[in-house]
Amino acid sequence: MEASSMSRMAHEELGRSLDELPPGTGRLLEILDGIVAATAVDKAVDRDQVRLTRRQLRDHTGWSGTALKVHLARLVDLELVVTSAAIW
Secondary structure (H helix, E strand, O other): OOHHHHHHHHHHHHOOOHHHOOHHHHHHHHHHHHHHHHHHHHHOOOHHHOOOOHHHHHHHHOOOHHHHHHHHHHHHHOOOOOOOOOOO
């Protein structure tokens, strides 16, 4: 999904644009979108089938665990990212 599509969707769903997100949170959403798109193509699956761990996100972004936790929690609260339980 392109940034313009994400912004339009956020505005329609939440009544706000992605420009209103804190800069780090918006940047994380863009990064996630890129990772999910690439992973879906690589694995030949739908985007909603892609699963990532926080460790994978930390490794990819280089962000601290705390920064990632804060911005990811915002995206989850806004229902722009869905969490799933770990499977052991």
